[in-house]
Amino acid sequence: xxxxRHIILILVLGLTGFTTDNRIVFTEYNLSxxxxxxxxxxxxxxxxxxxxxxxxxxxxxxxxxxGFAHFFEHLMFEGxxxxxRGDYLRFIQFAGGKCNAFTxxxxxxxxxxxPSNHLEMGLWMESERMLHLKIDSIGVETxxxxxxxxxxTYYENQPYGSFLEKIFSSAFTAHPYRWVPIGExxxxxxxxxxxxxxxxxxxxxxxxxxxxxxxxxxxxETMLLVKKYFDEIPxxxxxxxxxxxxxxxxxxxxxxxxxxxxxxxxxxFAYHVPPAGGADYYAVSMIQKLLSDGKSSRLYKNIMDxxxxxxxxxxxxxxxxxxxxxxxxxxxxxxxxxxQVKNALDQEIEKIINNDIxxxxxxxxxxxxxxxxxxxxxTLENLAIKLSTYYTLYKNTNLINTEIHxxxxxxxxxxxxxxAKYLQKKNRVVLYYLSKNKKSAxxx
Numbered sequence: 001x002x003x004x005r006h007i008i009l010i011l012v013l014g015l016t017g018f019t020t021d022n023r024i025v026f027t028e029y030n031l032s033x034x035x036x037x038x039x040x041x042x043x044x045x046x047x048x049x050x051x052x053x054x055x056x057x058x059x060x061x062x063x064x065x066x067g068f069a070h071f072f073e074h075l076m077f078e079g080x081x082x083x084x085r086g087d088y089l090r091f092i093q094f095a096g097g098k099c100n101a102f103t104x105x106x107x108x109x110x111x112x113x114x115p116s117n118h119l120e121m122g123l124w125m126e127s128e129r130m131l132h133l134k135i136d137s138i139g140v141e142t143x144x145x146x147x148x149x150x151x152x153t154y155y156e157n158q159p160y161g162s163f164l165e166k167i168f169s170s171a172f173t174a175h176p177y178r179w180v181p182i183g184e185x186x187x188x189x190x191x192x193x194x195x196x197x198x199x200x201x202x203x204x205x206x207x208x209x210x211x212x213x214x215x216x217x218x219x220x221e222t223m224l225l226v227k228k229y230f231d232e233i234p235x236x237x238x239x240x241x242x243x244x245x246x247x248x249x250x251x252x253x254x255x256x257x258x259x260x261x262x263x264x265x266x267x268x269f270a271y272h273v274p275p276a277g278g279a280d281y282y283a284v285s286m287i288q289k290l291l292s293d294g295k296s297s298r299l300y301k302n303i304m305d306x307x308x309x310x311x312x313x314x315x316x317x318x319x320x321x322x323x324x325x326x327x328x329x330x331x332x333x334x335x336x337x338x339x340q341v342k343n344a345l346d347q348e349i350e351k352i353i354n355n356d357i358x359x360x361x362x363x364x365x366x367x368x369x370x371x372x373x374x375x376x377x378x379t380l381e382n383l384a385i386k387l388s389t390y391y392t393l394y395k396n397t398n399l400i401n402t403e404i405h406x407x408x409x410x411x412x413x414x415x416x417x418x419x420a421k422y423l424q425k426k427n428r429v430v431l432y433y434l435s436k437n438k439k440s441a442x443x444x
Contacts, residue, residue, distance in 0.1 A: 022374060023401050026387060027219055033235040034207030037226055038387045038397055040214040042380065048215035049380035050112045050122045052130070053388035055210075056203040057106040058183065059176040059322065060242060065191055066176075067147070067183015068199050070103040074146060075196070076110060076204075077101075078139035081132035085139065088125060095121060103181045106321040107392055113381050116216035120225055126211070127229035130204060135197050148185055155182065159262045160433055167270045170254050170429045171325060175247040205236025210391050214384045244322055247272070253425045257432040264311060265338045266433040268329040269345065273422050276319035277394055282406045283418035284326060286365050287352060288317045290415070291328065293368060298351075299330075303344045309336035313345070321393055326422070338432065352419040356412045369407040 026040040061068050079085040092099045097114035110129075112122045155161045165180050172178035211230065213222060250272060274281045292299045292315040299313040313330040328349070330341040357365075377383050377400070390399040 024377065024383070026397065026400070028391070028397055029223075031206065031227070031231050033231065033233055034205075035230055035233075036210045036391055037223075037230075038210065038212040038391065039217065039219055039222055040212070040383065040387065041217055041219055042215050044216075046116045046216045047380060048114055048116045048119045048122070048213060048217060049384040050114070050119070050126060051109060051210075051212040051214075051381075051384035051388045052111070052126050053107055053109045053210045053212070053385075053392050054204055055106075055208050055392050056108055056239070057104050058179060058181040059105050060203065060240075061176065061179075061183070063176070063179070065187050065195065066179045067181070067185075067188050068191070068196070069108050069203075070181045070183060071143060071147060071188055071196070072200065072204065073101045073103045073108055073110075074143040075135065075139055076129045076133060078143070079134045080128040081134065083125065083128050085134070088129075091121065091125065097122070104320075105177055105181060107389070109385060109388065111381060111384065119213070119217065119222070120229075123213075123225055123229045127233065130206065130209065130230070131233045133200060133204070135193065135200060137193065140193060140196060144188055147182070147188060151182055151185060159260065160266060162258065162260070163266075163268060163431065163433065166256065166258055166431055167268060167325070167327065167429060170256055170431065171270050171272065172247055175245045175322065177247075177320065177322070202237060202239050205239075206230065206233050207235040208239050210388045212384045212388045214380045214387070247323060250427050254429045255432075256429070257434060259436045260433050261437075262433060262435050264331050265435065266329060266331045267338055267342045267345070268327060268429075268431040268433070269349075270429040270431070271326045271328075271422055272427050273317070273324045273326045275321055275323050277399075277403075280414075280418045280421065281319070281324070283410050283414045284324070284422060285317055285319075285407070286369065286410050286415050287419055287423070288315050288326060289365050289368055290352065290357060290361065291315045291348065296364075298348050299328075299345070302348060303330065303341070307344060309333060309340050309344060313341070338434075342430075349419070349423050352416065353423060356416050359412070362412045362415075366408060366410075370404060373404045373407065 024040065026038055028036065028038045030036055057069050058066060077088050079088060083091070089099065092112055092114070095114055095118040097112055097118065099110070099112040101108070101110045110126065112125075114122050155165065168180055169178050211226065213226075273284045290298055292313065294300070299315070303310045303313050309332060311331040311333045315326065315328040318325040318327065328345055330345050332338050332341045376386065383400075387397055387400055390403075391397045
């Protein structure tokens with residue numbers, strides 16, 4: 001049973017783009033308008049993955065107009081000057097491809113996977129929405145309705161659906177991470193067409209984007225296609241300066257309760273941890289793997305197998321650009337209480353703080369980190385997303401080849417030190433989910 005994990009986690013194996021030591025070979029350069037281009041050649045199958053990543057997410061929004069980046073994730077499929085409404089998906093599907101998009105706190109990503117003989121069509125379509133996006137009352141009203149339904153489906157009417165919203169609003173009081181990407185419906189309703197157009201003009205431009213193409217391509221031919229469809233797009237205005245707001249350190253544990261339409265209670269811990277790629281980030285990542293990565297992890301083995309008091313236990317690291325969160329949670333089974341699960345979670349965290357992990361556990365974590373790292377590069381789609389992300393967030397695309405060394409360098413002592421530094425009760429939010437209707441021993 002993976003009740004919460006499914007909420008959190010809301011082609012082909014490439015060979016020729018890799019060297020014998022698993023190093024990924026790529027070409028990168030800038031167009032005159034500032035668009036950064038990354039090309040990775042892999043002829044193992046006749047498929048290409050196209051990825052356009054814009055360095056804009058919910059943290060770049062105004063508090064009284066949040067939800068804009070996610071709104072544009074939808075609006076960018078409404079068509080353009082030369083692509084009729086509804087034709088974007090139809091063209092991709094007719095070519096035998098697939099496409100999608102996602103929005104995070106820090107970035108917005110659009111991607112297509114297509115037969116390689118349709119590469120030019122995919123580039124034309126991405127250039128169309130970068131230059132000629134259709135922003136009109138029909139598209140805006142259509143997407144307003146869709147986002148309202150999405151919010152009702154995944155946040156308001158789904159058990160525990162509001163937990164991310166509650167956790168982030170409790171964990172952050174100053175930083176714009178205090179609202180989640182879907183935003184508040186009332187601000188989307190209040191926004192005018194001119195406000196949407198201004199947001200598009202500032203953020204969805206070549207100078208704020210990365211174009212990555214992986215797969216069955218010829219580098220020189222692809223460079224000519226990229227130039228043909230993107231080079232004449234104006235760079236656009238410089239995006240508004242993002243002034244990083246530092247979240248004040250927490251000095252006390254924050255505890256809150258949500259009464260929801262649920263049958264099984266839950267408890268969530270959310271700890272402030274370093275940003276993606278920052279100091280101690282990799283040690284915290286190892287802590288997350290130690291806690292809940294697989295059935296031999298500590299939470300699963302000790303709380304579910306040995307004590308048999310939980311229906312589900314897990315953890316998740318939010319790797320964000322400015323500062324992160326480590327979320328740990330548990331759901332009691334019918335014979336146990338929420339306080340038993342909370343105490344058991346606390347005990348497991350205290351063990352990491354007070355004792356070095358064993359050498360066997362450390363070796364297992366290193367192997368798991370390496371396996372996850374390389375398996376994450378095994379599809380063209382994922383590889384394109386990772387290459388775009390490394391440049392967008394760090395301006396260092398070659399992290400695709402070198403970041404694994406940061407995991408390998410994490411020692412047992414560093415794991416313990418990171419746990420002692422970040423997994424303190426004063427540095428966390430505790431969120432209880434309880435039933436609106438049912439009172440039983442599970443809630444004691």
